[in-house]
Amino acid sequence: xxxxxxxxSSAVTFDMTPxxxxxxxxxxxxxxxxNFANDEQNEMIRLPSSELAKPTEPPWEFPITLQxxxxxMVIVGSEQVPISGLRSVLQRERAALERYNRAPSxxxxxxxxxxxxxxxxxxxxxxxxxxxxxxxxxxxAKEKEV
Amino acid sequence: MPRIxxxxxGERVTFDMTPxxxxxxxxxxxxxxxxxIFASEGDFSIKMPVSKSEGPVDPTQLPPIKLRMxxxxxxxxxxxxxxxxxxxxxDPFAELxxxxxxxxxxxxxxxxxxxxxxxxxxxxxxxxxxxxxxAISAVSGYVDSNRQIVKLIEKIKFSxxxxx
Numbered sequence: 001x002x003x004x005x006x007x008x009s010s011a012v013t014f015d016m017t018p019x020x021x022x023x024x025x026x027x028x029x030x031x032x033x034x035n036f037a038n039d040e041q042n043e044m045i046r047l048p049s050s051e052l053a054k055p056t057e058p059p060w061e062f063p064i065t066l067q068x069x070x071x072x073m074v075i076v077g078s079e080q081v082p083i084s085g086l087r088s089v090l091q092r093e094r095a096a097l098e099r100y101n102r103a104p105s106x107x108x109x110x111x112x113x114x115x116x117x118x119x120x121x122x123x124x125x126x127x128x129x130x131x132x133x134x135x136x137x138x139x140x141a142k143e144k145e146v
Numbered sequence: 147m148p149r150i151x152x153x154x155x156g157e158r159v160t161f162d163m164t165p166x167x168x169x170x171x172x173x174x175x176x177x178x179x180x181x182x183i184f185a186s187e188g189d190f191s192i193k194m195p196v197s198k199s200e201g202p203v204d205p206t207q208l209p210p211i212k213l214r215m216x217x218x219x220x221x222x223x224x225x226x227x228x229x230x231x232x233x234x235x236x237d238p239f240a241e242l243x244x245x246x247x248x249x250x251x252x253x254x255x256x257x258x259x260x261x262x263x264x265x266x267x268x269x270x271x272x273x274x275x276x277x278x279x280x281a282i283s284a285v286s287g288y289v290d291s292n293r294q295i296v297k298l299i300e301k302i303k304f305s306x307x308x309x310x
Contacts, residue, residue: 016163016167019167020163020166020167020170023167024170027170027173027177030173030174030177030181031177033177033181034177034180034181041187047187048275048276048279048280049279050188050190050282050283051283051289052188052190052283052286052288052289053186053187053188053190054186054188055187055188060189068275112187115275115276116221116274116275116276117274117275118271118272118273118275119270119271119272119273119275119277119278120269120270120271120273120307120308122275123271123307126192126194126304130194137191137192137194138189138190138192139189139190139192139279139282140187140189141187141188141189141279141283142185142186142187143185143186143188
């Protein structure tokens with residue numbers, strides 16, 4: 001009989017090269033844009049902006065980032081403390097520096113304060129840090145487009 | 147002549163790419179989830195020595211420009227005074243920058259009057275921090291027409307804290 005269909009043994013394939021190219025491009029893009037250092041940036045803090053605020057190069061040696069919320073609480077790492085509890089946190093940081101044979105004056109205290117935080121709170125934080133012999137302070141601002 | 151055919155001729159060598167593609171997608175998902183988009187940030191150094199008596203006093207140091215910033219009950223700026231001069235324009239920070247530029251006369255760089263000059267911020271305790279940053283920004287410099295930052299005064303400090 002001649003009605004029997006012809007069967008082919010070839011498998012159906014499709015070219016995956018463009019998809020793999022695209023995938024690698026995406027992987028590389030996300031790898032390059034990922035910055036673990038930004039973990040210190042807390043979304044709760046709305047920084048004041050300044051047209052003069054440019055990223056610091058090279059980064060500070062021994063930075064201690066203190067984030068001050070609009071309710072005048074201080075966030076250090078993952079810990080949130082009132083200003084009255086900051087001394088013990090800074091004493092811990094100081095002890096960590098001493099383990100590296102570094103004086104507190106080698107550390108840089110970075111203050112990321114919310115734009116609505118009270119100036120008195122920021123000053124009080126500086127005073128507490130000064131009483132523990134920290135000397136270098138920087139105030140952080142968000143870059144403003146001119 | 148009879149043609150000698152190798153055993154493997156005509157067979158396509160393929161390898162299974164599924165694990166690699168799985169792995170790539172896992173990586174993409176990881177990086178996508180850990181991506182956070184933040185505006186870039188910059189720092190302003192403030193000079194807060196632990197003790198005033200430490201070290202010799204620099205004879206070339208000019209007396210500090212005192213900035214007094216008064217706040218209302220809600221922390222908004224109500225008055226900005228530079229020395230004895232009240233800055234009362236609609237934009238006191240622009241006026242402050244003009245005043246600083248007139249004092250410094252754009253004399254900047256090492257050994258210049260800009261490097262010898264110091265600013266002391268005397269603020270009410272309940273003043274919103276954003277005004278302090280605007281004042282620091284006004285005295286620290288400006289962006290010129292070529293979008294370059296021109297630095298004015300880099301030595302900035304706070305007065306002793308006011309109770310409030």
